[in-house]
Amino acid sequence: MIEHLPILIILGPLLGAVFASLTSWYRPKLSFPVVIFGLAISSLSAILIVFKLAFSELDVIHYQLGGWGTPEKDEYGIVGIQISVDYLNGLILATVSTIGLLTAVFSTRSVERELTGQQRYFFSLFSLLVSGLLGISITGDIFNLYVFMEIAALSSYALIAYGKGRSYMASFNYLMMGTMGACLYLLGVGFVFVKTGTLNIENLSQIIPQTLQNSQAVFVGFVLIMIGAWAKMAFFPLHGWLPNAYSYAPTASGALLAPLATKVSVYAMLRIMITVYSIDYVLKSPSIQSTVLLLSTISILVGSFFSITQSNLRKIACYFIISEIGYMVGGAWLANEPGLKGAIYHVVADAAMTSAFFMIIGCIVYRTGQTELKKLDGLFYKMPLTFVALIITMAALIGVPPTCGFFSKFYLIQGAVQAGTWHFVIALLISSLIKAIILFRIIEIGYNKVPNPAKEGNKTITREEAPLSMLIPTLIVTLSLILIGLFTDKLVTNFIAKALPEIPSL
């Protein structure tokens, strides 16, 4: 069974979703355990495969769907569809599937409350979204990536539209932007395909850097794929859809989409950048590189400044995502070792941070029913654990050591210093400080405004945490922020450094 692990990662949630949609007509209560089972299989396989990679000599594990060709033949891997796990996507797979599983556990109660009577297909769609995201991460075929992209996208439109009210328009806008991104990606694939005739990522990575360095069509394809990925990840100036889509979505959808969807698009961008093309290729067009870096600086600043003007915790979190996207794109496009390390590390770190943030918001919504900052006074006294988790998460977002946010920032700044991109350094620092201001605000409202129990006629302040099925995943993810930080060196030397291509020295 061990050789089938790569496909199990995708099949788990996919089949789980199909079964769940079947059972939902007979035993609606059964859908949830079925989905959990599927996600658990996927998460387990992903973790196993990460360990397999770490403890074996292999650099990459291939899986040949349909069993086409033997490794000796030329057509091996090209004729059929190949999925592969290497150091770059192993981590992403483990992160995505684990967060997917935890979020699923987390969402039960909130779905029960928010979507009473309408949750028939919720968990099917949830699971399909996870399988789409996992597929994007695992596939070794650029067209297959497009199909997975659409699976993830279609299910996320529905998940957002569960929010009712304004979420329909938000979802529609997301659909337009998402489809545009996917179409541009597909067109870019077409431009690459025209010159290479192959769709396999490994094969492309042999062809393009060697023979097609100066092909205009391949270059146009590169730009189109990048724009497509940016539209999907809400990179400035294509970020307009994100805040509404994620903040009007139901809590459970937000908690799944926000941490994973954008990060996986970043992964897709990284994969195309460093595997299909090469860092050489990126460095070859310095004008585009400097433009992208400038855009990521703007993205960071825009996200940060908008976040400080918001009064709703969920909107704040959404604008944080936009600024974090700027970190990752900028780090990747610095195109030097520390920058790329920072970008890849931040994909994992930010997935955990955003997940923790949205889960905490979910807990707060479950108990208090609102996310307006002003109304969270005395939160510490009502939900101490949740509040502490919120502080830790904010600290990670600011970049306080020893949380993971600090180390990604460390690498990113190091990369920017090496590349001499000072505006990026300054943007990173400013965004940290702005997040710090928001942290103070949260502390002042939630901790220093001691609620007066006498006013409500109670003797003491009633402590009421969210139910355990929500609290435990939240705490696990929050703790992981510190753990990821502490094991930075292990992660970087064992995985991220090996995932990097050879970087030409300047």
Add this chain to the structure above:
Amino acid sequence: MEETLTTPFWIVFISSMAAVLIALCGRAPNLREAIIFLAAICKLALLSTLTSGVLDGKLYTFTLINLLPNVGLSFKVDGAGLLFAFVSVTLWIPVTIYSIGLLRPKKDLSQTRFYACFSIAISSAVGVAFSANLLTMFIFYEILSLSTYPLVTHNQDDEAIKGGRKYLTYLLTTSVGLALPAMIIVYQHTGSLDFTGGGVFNDKTSNTLLTILVVMFLFGFAKAGLMPFHAWLPGAMVAPAPVSSLLHAVAVVKVGVFSIIRITTGIFGVDLLANTPSLTTIICVIAAITLITASLIALTQDNLKARLAYSTIGQLSYIILGVGLASASGIAGAMLHIPMHAVGKITLFLCAGAIYEACGAKYISQMNGIGRKIPFTFTAFFLGSLCVIGLPPTGGFISKWHLLNGTLDSIQQWTFAIFLISSFLNAAYFIPIVFKGFFSAPSDEKVYNKASEPSMLMVAPMLITATGCLLVFFFSNFLYQFVEQFLNVYAKTN
């Protein structure tokens, strides 16, 4: 002579563990406080096991986990670190006793939080003392900032929140905005963040870069209170007296200056500094300006705690000035000034709190004559101020002696005058308080009538620390041994 030993880690970790236990024992105050004393005693015991080794010239190292390539969460115990750790842990005990005396009668609900955060703060102060590299130090530095925030805002009224906001804004802004990028630039240039004797830079590093880095580090570790990033210190005086004493005398500010000593000796290297006059000039000028300005401002303050706060800012600059001299005795003086000033200033702050408790007087103008009513408190205050001014037979004399010696060894000889002027200023803002307290006619009848010695739990710690001011004078040679060990590693060639 390096030896791997887990003891440093346990020393740092014990009080964090204690914090957890304290948080759990919130309902049983006696147990809670027993845990604190137990932790402090354990810590002291473990520290003393290291003493003889360190004095023999050994360096104890321990790496918990590697965080970045070449850089781990690692500890290294040398003379300076051990000295600083001793100071902070020893002073933790009287402060705790004092806190019990101050807070228990008030039935303050948030005492548990107070003690827990206090323990974490001590933990991180010792962590800074034992850090083997810049990253570890930065981590503990930030934990200290965050863990002291609940202490500053202990009262949770508007004033406290305002002070707390100022406190965190200054500390986080500078550390994230200046120290962090400076650290990354160092890592980027040298690939190492370890504190080593000769510094990490090689000859190729340009002077401009070094100058920029020095400035970034000096202001980045704003806990050292260099102007213009000093405003958090007076702002944070809204905290209760034990917190102020911790903040302003032991943990926080000393961590700031200690960090700067570490960076200048371990990252830049004494040789490099001594050979680059422009760097020392910058350090000395910044410190000198802060020193004189702070002393002058202190003269104008009527609020006792504010005067003490500005005095602290001035005294911290002594230490930085000593480092800026880049001479062995200058650094020795700077190092010694940490315990000397700590013990003096803690006495003063405890006294200020005691005076307020005793008669509700915040302002110096109200305190005429009350010395006669509360003689113990005022005697302690007198000894504390002698120590801070630097007069024998108190410890401050010793460190100032070394500092003045250092100016003569250094090329920055003009600082000799600065030291002298500021000592006069110190005397000018402390002696009148004591004098008027004992000999003047009462200025505020209400205060005067109300005044009576506070509870024993508050008086005893003050007297202990006041005695400490004298003891450090007589046993200064013992303290100097630690410093000598430190100098052997970091400033050998001088």
Add this chain to the structure above:
Amino acid sequence: MAELPIWQYDTLFLILVLLFGITALAMQNLMAAAIVFGAYSFLMCLIWTTMGAVDVAFTEAAVGAGVSTVFIFATIYNTGVCAKPKNPRLAFKLFAGLICFVTGAFLLSALSDFPNWGDPYSPVNSTISPYYIENTIRDTHVPNIVTTVLADYRGFDTLLETAVVFIACIAIYSILRVDAAKSKVVEPDIVTSPPAYDPTDSLIIRQASRIMVPFMQIFALYVIAHGHYSPGGGFQGGVILGASIILLCISFDLKYVLRQWTEKKIMILTSLGVLIFATVGLACVIMGGEYLNYEVLDPILPGDKAYARSHAILLVEIGVGITVMFSMIGIYINLASNGRFDRGL
């Protein structure tokens, strides 16, 4: 330039298609726009047929010109017909135009780098695709290369594509249906004959469709089953099957169809198709091969290894057909009845 046998027609069609597309976008009446869009799709089929992409043309005819147009109709039926021409946002439109112009120019900058139209030696035509053409008979005994590649060589894409259709169906169900759950579905009384006279209802249409539907369905089954040898396969057949039911819905009435095909049945069968496909894949894993490696099914399917592949392709196509058919019906009913599952177009 020497040989341009039929490509001139293509150019003509291309220009026509462009005109139709622009017209569809320019029309104020949405119903008219939808019809023009249908014609646009139909012309597109012709172009693809002339380029030799019969399967694509077939799918486009069924999907693009057929059900897509009906979906738009259904939506407009529930909402309104006209696009109000107020507030033209001229500046923004010009700006968007500029963006598109720049993008277009950027795309065309690669023009000289492209292989000539119809060049058999271009990288696309000479890298992997010859493998499919040369080996399809040896590997699977299926002469329709498209079917082989679709269901076997790139079968994983097709599994996912089926999943996409399934997702679209349950997504639309969740978006539209949920609200209506409150307003209880009124189960139709036992009606043996079509509902009473309705002025919009036409007897001719009803009778004609009554005759047509069986033939459509037989044809669709043929398309699925004969996909190995002629254009067609699960998708096309599934869409036609779906379309035949949709035709019933339109010419009769939703209730009439829902009596046969209840909501529950439709939604369950939708997921069943995906399940069949995925199970065939899983069977391969259980039999010891890679996922979707039909070759290892040889012991349980008749014939040698290549025939095992051929038969497995048929199984898979049936799965695809079921999912596509019921998804199309599900989507249509949801759109047409606005999620109420009672009455509609």
Add this chain to the structure above:
Amino acid sequence: MEEFIDKFNYVLVVILMMTGLWSMLAQNNLIKKCIGMAIFQTGIILFFISIGAKNNALIPILTETANHTYNDPNVNEVTNPLTQILMLTAIVVGVATLGVGLALAQKVHQQNDSFDEDEILNNQTK
């Protein structure tokens, strides 16, 4: 110029795609946006199909004819099947997206009684 004529189809394809893209960006009407999206997608499909076309080639279904046999087909006389498969997938994805888009548009219309983007925006900010 000759090159331009040789590649005339690409020019038209690009114009078609950009028409669709413009409509997605600039049209107020949600249904028009959906139609624009469909046109953009067909443009891309057309692009793929044309890069796979071959002069004088047959459809990709093998037959026993004079030029080639089952077991040894003449590759240059059979249209590229690969691009066709890819586009089959793209068409199906396209209709799925269109369906979801229409469903969302219908919901939006239900709430705001309009397909006009500006009006909806006004309604929602009120």
